[in-house]
Amino acid sequence: MGPVVEVRSLKYSYPDGTEALKGVDFRLEAGEGVALLGANGSGKTTFALHLNGLLSGSGAVRICGMEVTPASLAAIRRKVGMVFQDADSQLFMPTVIEDVGFGLLNQGLAPEEVCERAQIALEQVGMVGTGSRAPHHLSAGEKRRVALAGILALDPEILVLDEPTTFLDPPGQRALSDLLRNLPQAKILITHDMPFALATCSRAVFFHDGSVAAEGPVEEIAARFGWGFAAR
């Protein structure tokens, strides 16, 4: 079986002309966890937005062997689940259960089945019994979990998480890394949090100025770029 994500010489410029990605190559195997490291503005998030076609630049992006094109977008977005950095922007429905069920309803499933699968997803992230609550009544950690449940409910093959530990206290970070480690999906984590990256990923890719500067085991990459500082 080939890689679940395969990106070749991806280039992207923002409408204002800023070159955000200058030819990125990337591979992700099934079940693998990769941390995307690098300074703010080095292109990590821009790169991630290409994985399910929210942005499209030049070069090739293949998800589970499928080229990302306008025609394949619906199928691609079922394979790639994205948890965005700001949980408040991700949890836009009025109640938790409606939010977790949002993607399933868009797939055309019947409301009964949606409720059932949404409950299972909430169970997976340890948020049973919160279905009728409003997102603005949840803590930062709870929001993060519910946002993840909304993605897990769709049963994607690849999880992309952007800065998942922001606003989480240390116990919350530990709980999240335990949760992620036990998920079978392939994972891409954009993070500055080295203990978290070490706990959840085996490999790291270091972005610098829109290109991949290096990749290898997390410890090695962190040490090489002085990125381990946050861990001490």
Next chain:
Amino acid sequence: MRHNAVDEWSRGSSALHRRAPASKLIAAAVFLVVVATAHHHLPLLACGWLGLLLWVTLAARLPLGGILSRGAVVLPFSAVFALLSWMEGAPGIAVALILKSYLSALAVLLLVATTPLPELVRSLEAARVPRFLLTVVQFLYRYIFVVVEEAAHMRTAAAARGGLTFRAAADALAVLFARSFARAEAIHRAMIARGFDGHFRPLARRRFAPPDAVFLVLASALPLLVRTVGEVLL
């Protein structure tokens, strides 16, 4: 703001909380119309209606003091106009303004304190309120808490530097505007990432059950009964 009391109250589990939102919406509308169209013996009728509202409050296991004082937010406004009318030699109008505005505010408050807003919004859809407008209302309610918190941070930061000048306040609002715009884009992106194709699909439809019909008939008849009895007896 973050924990709006109404939000908290609406998640109760009394028999009233369990009634279909549409039945409560119609009952509240009937109450408002009955009160608005009454002209005679208002103080006496108001006692009867207030009694009904208090009964509903207790039956819904809502805090009496909380409901009464929150409904009173209309009173400063009403009191000004009541005093003005009084000064113009129309004490009847003055009394009517106070009583009617307070009773109406209480009735609406009881509606939203027994019905979570998302359910209320869905029942309004059945009343043929444009769906697009309701979707906007739903998003507005969801993000009030988030954006107000951002504004509160800005205000605190400004206060720490000794307050805002006119121009700095305009800059602050422009930044808040830009952030809100960016947030809307992030929301839209998150929706598309989960397969949104331009149409919201409801998760569950609330059915109108026999107890809801019984409640609707009773709750609509009682305020009317109070008014009829009052007007016939006096």
Next chain:
Amino acid sequence: MHIPDGFLSTPVWATLDALALPATGFAARAAQRGFDESKAPLLGVMGAFIFAAQMINFPVGMGTSGHLVGGALLACTLGPAPASVVMTAILAIQAFVFQDGGVLALGPNVLNMAVAGVLAGYLPYHLWGGGRFRRAAIFAGGVLSVLASAVLALSELLLSGVRMPPSVLAVSLGLFLVSALLEGAITMAVVSALERIQPGFVRQPASAPALLLGGLGLFAVLLAAGGVVFASTAPDGIDSLAIRSGIAKPLAAYGSGASVAGVVLIFLLLLAGGRMMRRRSA
């Protein structure tokens, strides 16, 4: 000014509710045209922004401050129909959740603020927003927006038989003018600041059906003007001559004890309103 329930007479609220329904439907369809429901989050978040904007105080000297109302700002940035939808949504939330404005009075409030207020706020921008008088047009939009809403609300109250001493009426019209000028200044300042941050936010006028909008805006302004005339000749035994002279010479009206009491009352009202707003948002 959000009119609570119990203030308007049945013919007034019933008529205005009946008018507000098709107007809201029209605005919702117009705002949705060319888009699908994916436009809803933007309008919802901008509504939340207008809510939150009330927490940012603009100092105007003498220890007082004002805040943005927003109709004209939204009209210049989102366009008139979406702005109208946003304002309607705000009024609905305020009426239901915050007991600020009535539910039977929602139609009148929507017509005053979300229809007349937005159209009056958009009209000058639509006519002169592209040219040399752009800043003046934005300022005028803010002024007209608040003036139209306030005068309509006042005339609806008077039409419903709410009584007011003529001098108080003159003073409140004066206060409306002051808050209208403030809204104009705030709107202009915020639009300028937005154009510095990112020019794309403020749309260029003339992308809307010109004739229809111009006509509607003019109608709103005329309606407001009619409201002023009506207010000054209000029925119910108010001596219209006295009011006319009160409007013409507001300073002369300060003499009588009644008007002083009226001014004090209105200030108390504004104060109480401000306090409540602050407590709610705290």
